[in-house]
Amino acid sequence: MNRWQELTGGTSGDEYAARFAALARSGKDVHGEARFCSALVPVGARVLDAGCGTGRVAIRLAELGYDCVGIDLDASMLDVARAQAPELTWVRTDLAAFDPALLGIAADFDLVVAAGNVFPLLAAGTEAAVTARLAAALRLGGLLVAGFGLDAAHLPVPPGLTVEQYDGYCAAAGLTRVGRFATWDGDAYEGGGYAVSVHRAGT
Template sequence: MTGQHDRWADLTGGQAGEEYARRFAKLAASGQDVHGEAAFCTTLLNPGARVLDAGCGTGRIAIRLAELGHHCTGVDVDASMLAVARRDAPTQEWLLGDLTRLDTLGLKPGYDLALAAGNVIPLLAPGTEPGVVRQLTAALRPGGLLVTGMGLDAAHLPLPEAPLTLPDFDGWCTRAGLVLDQRYATWSGDPYQPGCGYAVSVHVRPAM
């Protein structure tokens, strides 16, 4: 997320790390698959790919991607979430930082995939969304992918209404130099239909 009064901080006060981790631990213990995002991304990647998990939270996805052989960097502005990630995977790279200022974190560009799952884009600070998309695009290599998952209505968001539409998001991506490649309704790859309450999008930074 970002540090500019983002919607996530307004919802949680920046103290949600342990609670968030417990929720997913309960889901996993009940037999639910909590690795759908990582499985989806792996189908798009060559072995040993570089992945930037933007708004990584407790590191659930980045840790799983690392287990699958990829090289992952996680970035989040919520220190309580990163504390869980660092505890669970102390040898991985976790950076405390604002997604609007990725270029100040010393990241080496050329990522194969940048991921913004878990409603990262809708929960950004209002007005910062286009800038974050530009920052994520700049982190990619030519041919690299931006993968996002986001709710489009109140039923799929921790908000009373969606703060953006898919045309809004696609417009920001287009202006950043990205091209829409794939879109689904779930991380399992169910077809997207207009009016779906959730969208998983794959945008590509065209190769030069």
């Protein structure tokens, strides 16, 4: 069981979707992650939304012309994603055991995105394994993009993962950091409580 399941019991899909729908109705931009990713790879690129939740990021990227697959362990979140976009591929799997070949998914993604505090909400001790498995799903030169909180103000759980640790996991998986930002709008990272990191495979 990962930290997200411990927090929610794996039954929060409808509630989570409703919260973002309300934010959208209020005029808040809820597509920063998709916009950020779309600036990194061309339209038509294959994108894996790892820890996709209700599919907000993948669905928006698909609307923009990307070939998207979403994976998550929370069945209630995937139920919402499938209802909203049944034409997309949604797969229930533990990121720590993610094996594209076993799931019939080609491991040649141009970009893998892990938004929404995916890494801090993993089961403790699986961060390195998840990084390696997501890296293995990338084509040579593909990008892993992860945004997550680093302090209590940006996390629903006690802070644990640092950017230095994450960089180490990425390096061990054959990834090189090519960018780090403070927000999904691309603001410069200067050591704050949230970071969006971009790493490239095979360089």
